[in-house]
Amino acid sequence: MPLTFDMPFDDLLTYQGSTPRPDDFDEYWTRALADLANQPAEVEIVPAEFQTPFARCSHLWFTGTGGARVHAKLLQPVTPVGPAVLEFHGYRGFSGDWVSKLPYAALGHTVASLDMRGQGGLSIDEIPVAGWAMASYLLRGIDDVPDNLLYRHLYLDAARLAQIVMGLDGVDPDRVGATGYSQGGGLTLACAALVPGVKIAAPVYPFLSDYRRAWHLNLEKGPYDEISEYFRRRDPLHRREQEVFTRLGYVDVQNFAPRVRARTVLTVSLNDRTCPPSTQFAAYNKLTCEKSYRVYPDFGHDRLPGTDDEIYSLLSTL
Known part of the structure; x- marks a missing residue:
């Protein structure tokens, strides 16, 4: 395997991450799941204009933490x-076109594709936060109480979607898989950690892992450059550096990895300067479930030839 810009490949296979894990991480997420359970889901399923002969296409709405109305495409x-199959999209994106989900529906699989609140889809973010929120999702809520970190709510939205789908007619709750690229890969791992019933997880170059390592690499490339921008504007002397990274540790997917029970297949590209490979292996190396990885030595944060086919074949085995 060739050397990466990041670290030698053999070192990637043992790297354990550098972002702190808060001492009360497990208690934090136990409380978060209790908050979710106490929020009525208020599920609404509305037929979509787009339809196909072999599947009913609908807009699925539910209420997430903080009272936000969250949207997903449902087939x-x-x-x-x-x-x-649960699908999670990339940073600032949306759930995509209906037609992209038809191959799974044609197999007889139910498909749900989440719109992350506050990003490019239909979901509505209604939670005010104090402090930093400038053109940034990654650090939204960092200056507020830890419970107001935006990604706490996004991870809980992913968990609620999984719970709702597992309860639908025609769905076997023991045969649910999750997948996504970049941010969607991070959401895939978080969802599998928070909902142990997820059977297969197929993250592709996951974002949201090992924030401090991404910052240390100083690649000046979004979205991790939002961390440097925060320090330049809010803490130029880095007096709060340890506090900031410890707080981000609550929503760092490497810290969720030991909780994942799903069979996990990670896809990594070694020239990825958006989500560096070390940040991805920080999560992978902490997985204790059945796991494997697929490596693209010559690619960056690109469309990876054959990956969609591999994931389709994998999720077809559910």
Whole structure:
């Protein structure tokens, strides 16, 4: 395997991350899941304009933490066979076109594709926060109480979507998989950690892992450059550096990794300067579940030839 810009490949396979894990990480997420359970879901399923003969296409709405109304595209096969696929999109993106989900629906799989609140889709973010929120999702809430970190709510939205889908007619709750690229890869791991019933996780170059390592590499490339921008504007002498990274540790997916029970297949590209490979292996190396990785030595944060086919084949086995 060739050397990466990041660290030698053999070192990637043992790297354990550098972002602190808060001492009360498990208590924080136990409380977060309790907050979610105490928020009525208020599920609404509305037929979409787009339809296909073999699946009902609908807009799925639910209420997440803080009272936000969260949206997902939902495809329910006319003849379901039990499995379901959860999809999570990339940073600032949206749930995508209906047609991109039809291959799974044609198999008889239910498909649900989440719109992250406050980003490019239909979900509504209604939670005010104090302090830093300038053109940034990654650090939104960092100057407020830890419970107001935006990604706490996004991870809980992913968990709620999984719970809702597992309860739908035609879905076998023991045959649910999750996948996504970049931010969607991070959400895939967080969802699998918070909902242990997820059977297969297929993250592709996941974002949201090992924030301090990404910052140390100083690649000046978004979205991790939002961390440097925060320090330049809010803490130029870095007096709060340890506090900031410890707080980000609550929403760092490497800290979720030991909780994942799903069979996990990680796809990594070694020239990825958006989500450096070391940040991805920081999470992978902490997984204790059945796991494997696929490596693209010559690619960056790109479309990776064959990856969608591999994930389709993997999730077809649900």
